[in-house]
Amino acid sequence: MLAWLAGDEEVIGAFLAAAGIAPDALAARAGDPAFLAAVVDFVLSEDAHVLAWAKATGRRPETALQIRAGLPGGDSWHWT
Numbered sequence: 001m002l003a004w005l006a007g008d009e010e011v012i013g014a015f016l017a018a019a020g021i022a023p024d025a026l027a028a029r030a031g032d033p034a035f036l037a038a039v040v041d042f043v044l045s046e047d048a049h050v051l052a053w054a055k056a057t058g059r060r061p062e063t064a065l066q067i068r069a070g071l072p073g074g075d076s077w078h079w080t
């Protein structure tokens with residue numbers, strides 16, 4: 001999901017601003033499960049992001065929730 005996010009200039013810009021990190025920090029944080037949870041949370045925050053990710057990767061939108069469930073705090077994530 002991070003690769004998809006990084007490939008869209010508009011979306012990655014919004015993520016970096018929301019996360020408060022610099023673009024050059026992405027690679028260093030890519031292996032951090034808590035950071036990846038924040039990436040998935042950001043994608044899940046907008047239906048348009050989820051649908052765009054699903055279309056680009058050939059996955060079902062529900063897969064994003066399954067990915068989130070496997071990351072720190074995923075067992076308590078809710079849509080509301």
